[in-house]
Amino acid sequence: MSVTHRKQLLSGNEAIARGAYEAGVLFASAYPGTPSTEILENLISYDGIYCEWSPNEKVALEVGVGACYAGARTLVAMKHVGVNVAADPLFTLSYTGIRGGMVLVTADDPELHSSQNEQDNRNYAKFAKVPMLDPADSQEAKDYVALALDISEQFDTPVLLRSTTRVSHSQSSVSLSEPDRTTHAGKVSIVKDPPKLVMLPANARKRHVVVEERMKRLREFADTFRENVMEINDTDIGIITAGISYQYAKEIFPNASYLKLGMVYPLPEKLIREFSGKVKRLLVIEELDPFIEEQVRAMGLETSGKENVPILGELNPDIVASSLSGYVFKESVPMEKPELPPRPPNMCPGCPHRGIFYALSKSKVFVAGDIGCYTLAFLPPLQAIDTCLCMGASIGHAVGIDKVMGKEGQGKVAAVIGDSTFFHSGITPLIDAAYNKSSATICILDNRTTAMTGAQQNPGTGKTLMGEDTHRVDIPALAKSIGINRVRKVDPYDIQKTREIVTEELDVDEISVIISESPCVLLKGARRKEWEVLSVDHDKCTGCKACIMLGCPAIGWDPEGINGKGKKGRSVIDEMLCIGCTMCQQLCKFDAIVKVP
Amino acid sequence: MKDKITNILMAGVGGQGIIMASNMLSEALLAAGRDVKKSEVHGMAQRGGSVTSHVRFGRKVFSPLIRKGEVDILYSLELLETLRYTDYLKKETVIILNDYRLNPPSVSLGAKTYPEGIPELVRANFPRTTLIDGVGIAREVGNPKTVSTVILGHLSLYIDMPENTWADIMSDRLPSKILDVNLKAFHAGREIKQVA
Numbered sequence: 001m002s003v004t005h006r007k008q009l010l011s012g013n014e015a016i017a018r019g020a021y022e023a024g025v026l027f028a029s030a031y032p033g034t035p036s037t038e039i040l041e042n043l044i045s046y047d048g049i050y051c052e053w054s055p056n057e058k059v060a061l062e063v064g065v066g067a068c069y070a071g072a073r074t075l076v077a078m079k080h081v082g083v084n085v086a087a088d089p090l091f092t093l094s095y096t097g098i099r100g101g102m103v104l105v106t107a108d109d110p111e112l113h114s115s116q117n118e119q120d121n122r123n124y125a126k127f128a129k130v131p132m133l134d135p136a137d138s139q140e141a142k143d144y145v146a147l148a149l150d151i152s153e154q155f156d157t158p159v160l161l162r163s164t165t166r167v168s169h170s171q172s173s174v175s176l177s178e179p180d181r182t183t184h185a186g187k188v189s190i191v192k193d194p195p196k197l198v199m200l201p202a203n204a205r206k207r208h209v210v211v212e213e214r215m216k217r218l219r220e221f222a223d224t225f226r227e228n229v230m231e232i233n234d235t236d237i238g239i240i241t242a243g244i245s246y247q248y249a250k251e252i253f254p255n256a257s258y259l260k261l262g263m264v265y266p267l268p269e270k271l272i273r274e275f276s277g278k279v280k281r282l283l284v285i286e287e288l289d290p291f292i293e294e295q296v297r298a299m300g301l302e303t304s305g306k307e308n309v310p311i312l313g314e315l316n317p318d319i320v321a322s323s324l325s326g327y328v329f330k331e332s333v334p335m336e337k338p339e340l341p342p343r344p345p346n347m348c349p350g351c352p353h354r355g356i357f358y359a360l361s362k363s364k365v366f367v368a369g370d371i372g373c374y375t376l377a378f379l380p381p382l383q384a385i386d387t388c389l390c391m392g393a394s395i396g397h398a399v400g401i402d403k404v405m406g407k408e409g410q411g412k413v414a415a416v417i418g419d420s421t422f423f424h425s426g427i428t429p430l431i432d433a434a435y436n437k438s439s440a441t442i443c444i445l446d447n448r449t450t451a452m453t454g455a456q457q458n459p460g461t462g463k464t465l466m467g468e469d470t471h472r473v474d475i476p477a478l479a480k481s482i483g484i485n486r487v488r489k490v491d492p493y494d495i496q497k498t499r500e501i502v503t504e505e506l507d508v509d510e511i512s513v514i515i516s517e518s519p520c521v522l523l524k525g526a527r528r529k530e531w532e533v534l535s536v537d538h539d540k541c542t543g544c545k546a547c548i549m550l551g552c553p554a555i556g557w558d559p560e561g562i563n564g565k566g567k568k569g570r571s572v573i574d575e576m577l578c579i580g581c582t583m584c585q586q587l588c589k590f591d592a593i594v595k596v597p
Numbered sequence: 598m599k600d601k602i603t604n605i606l607m608a609g610v611g612g613q614g615i616i617m618a619s620n621m622l623s624e625a626l627l628a629a630g631r632d633v634k635k636s637e638v639h640g641m642a643q644r645g646g647s648v649t650s651h652v653r654f655g656r657k658v659f660s661p662l663i664r665k666g667e668v669d670i671l672y673s674l675e676l677l678e679t680l681r682y683t684d685y686l687k688k689e690t691v692i693i694l695n696d697y698r699l700n701p702p703s704v705s706l707g708a709k710t711y712p713e714g715i716p717e718l719v720r721a722n723f724p725r726t727t728l729i730d731g732v733g734i735a736r737e738v739g740n741p742k743t744v745s746t747v748i749l750g751h752l753s754l755y756i757d758m759p760e761n762t763w764a765d766i767m768s769d770r771l772p773s774k775i776l777d778v779n780l781k782a783f784h785a786g787r788e789i790k791q792v793a
């Protein structure tokens with residue numbers, strides 16, 4: 001990114017990357033996860049920063065901690081649920097403190113645009129006893145990285161920088177600053193400091209004292225922190241708010257008085273009391289949990305909050321407006337609308353996952369699912385995913401179900417897990433499956449990328465985030481070394497063979513692994529040479545709908561068209577979308593799916 | 598009203614080019630000295646779901662999201678998608694409608710029907726509607742994938758900014774391979790008559 005225009009339009013994530021560059025970050029690690037992924041994707045475009053995709057968030061934080069213990073300014077990024085995975089190192093990192101500045105970005109997802117829950121990670125700041133900054137737009141997202149690193153070094157603590165989908169993915173203008181790439185670079189060194197870094201009980205007890213003292217100093221600091229700002233206007237109502245909620249509130253109540261918090265933990269108690277003294281009544285406007293509100297109430301101050309502002313989902317200007325009674329809405333144009341069919345996301349035309357899910361749906365087994373593009377196989381017509389809880393959970397579910405079902409469950413339980421999810425946290429449960437002698441069938445869907453978040457490298461792809469060639473995990477060899485005897489590969493585009501192998505492996509009374517191997521069709525070179533766009537020969541199509549059961553977005557049903565039997569209803573292929581993967585063709589018993597004539 | 602903000606809502610289906618078009622739009626506005634905020638909503642997989650982008654500009658913009666009933670211009674790349682956001686529109690909203698139908702999965706599976714007569718319905722409620730055969734025009738200029746640029750070209754007529762600001766942004770941001778055809782597509786969109 002050039003510095004030609006001083007003002008640039010950046011998304012929150014691009015701004016965080018820019019902020020890390022300007023503040024002299026030397027090391028960054030992450031596991032991709034919406035809405036945090038673009039932070040590292042942008043950071044690698046700057047020189048002089050080591051960036052890596054770690055196999056999961058716990059590892060990302062641990063390598064980041066290593067870098068910071070060696071004195072480097074460090075950024076670690078993850079989505080909200082990723083912090084659950086990284087919580088173990090985080091809580092004790094709070095005790096050891098840091099050497100180089102450490103900022104941990106947590107990108108929350110109110111409204112669950114692309115997540116399995118909408119937890120409010122501000123709670124982690126309180127729980128782990130670390131400060132948290134909460135930017136409200138891209139400019140602040142950039143500036144707060146530097147502030148977080150300064151606070152980190154000043155108070156010897158990791159600092160959480162919390163974003164939300166709306167901040168991470170909205171673009172707004174940002175003034176760039178000159179990067180400082182030298183001041184912090186000189187501090188990298190190995191320093192032994194066991195009382196600080198070895199958290200055995202005797203040391204950790206002493207560090208807990210340090211943590212509590214640090215919290216006390218941070219509380220005082222919060223009162224003077226320059227990003228906790230009072231704006232006194234009309235004093236009838238005083239709004240305490242932070243992050244994106246500030247923008248919605250300003251839009252709706254431009255004349256109210258504000259206390260805008262740049263730091264949401266710890267809260268500036270003196271400042272809040274002062275603000276409350278200046279206004280007639282207080283209102284806290286915040287997304288998700290009553291995090292600020294409860295603390296304000298605990299100060300003995302009266303405020304309104306969640307009785308008006310919803311606890312569920314994302315806020316927006318309309319919701320903020322409706323949170324105060326008496327607000328007049330604009331009438332929208334009254335009109336009669338027909339029923340609108342929804343348009344959920346779908347696996348791509350020709351996606352390799354369809355082959356294995358087609359086989360599983362035909363086997364009518366219980367399919368423990370996991371997190372990735374393939375979770376969408378729960379939708380009709382495939383409906384071949386029966387659980388989705390968290391990263392890596394599928395294998396464990398299958399083992400548990402298989403164990404309680406005993407003989408009854410034989411041949412009825414499978415798990416599916418993508419390659420990146422398997423490396424993230426599927427390996428330990430696979431060890432459990434083998435060690436505890438489960439007989440479930442584990443399908444590893446190896447499409448050689450982290451497709452869901454937009455195709456990132458992972459330990460199976462042979463490339464690093466820095467673009468270097470590297471080792472590749474050999475999944476069959478790994479499974480064998482764990483003690484699994486039955487490991488088979490299938491080509492998911494070969495529907496007949498895939499079904500046979502799935503049936504055979506479900507039948508055996510021991511753990512087996514099926515690796516469905518074919519690259520995500522969005523990857524370069526994934527489309528096979530022999531594939532040609534297909535079409536339906538309407539003279540041969542009988543309207544049996546067998547091909548439709550794949551759920552490929554390129555093949556659809558035309559209820560008005562006349563099929564080869566002279567009846568209404570036939571299949572049609574959209575030639576713009578079809579990539580010619582042949583799966584639908586294999587399902588047609590009447591040879592009606594042919595190359596475009 | 599002081600500091601009037603202009604609200605543009607862009608709607609379509611993943612893969613149609615909404616994100617690229619809204620990037621061009623907001624970059625051009627920033628280059629012209631406006632305060633701009635842009636925000637997208639898109640679902641989880643790579644393609645095929647409903648996508649919207651909110652673009653707001655003026656002297657100082659706070660919320661990145663538009664309020665209901667406050668859209669000044671709706672840019673829509675797909676007929677059915679247009680109807681999803683009518684709550685956001687007002688009587689005077691300018692609607693630029695790409696005359697293109699893409700069946701969602703439930704329609705492809707034969708479980709739901711695609712509503713007929715959408716352009717007529719939209720026009721009956723919102724008189725400032727322009728229907729454009731974006732795919733046809735894009736084909737004519739040489740690449741059917743430039744639909745989103747054709748429609749953007751037409752949208753540009755409603756924004757007070759010289760054509761070369763747009764051209765500069767496109768030259769700056771688009772790979773040279775597809776620049777020419779996009780400039781042509783943009784221009785073709787500008788040739789279409791504006792509604793009163």
Ligand code: SF4
Pocket residue numbers: 346347348350351352353373374447451452520521522642643
């Ligand atoms: S991105 Fe790849 S893995 Fe995901 S649905 Fe599309 S083809 Fe399948």
Ligand code: SF4
Pocket residue numbers: 349350534550552553554555573577578579580581582583584585
């Ligand atoms: S060949 Fe059939 S299944 Fe494959 S992409 Fe084309 S329509 Fe879809």
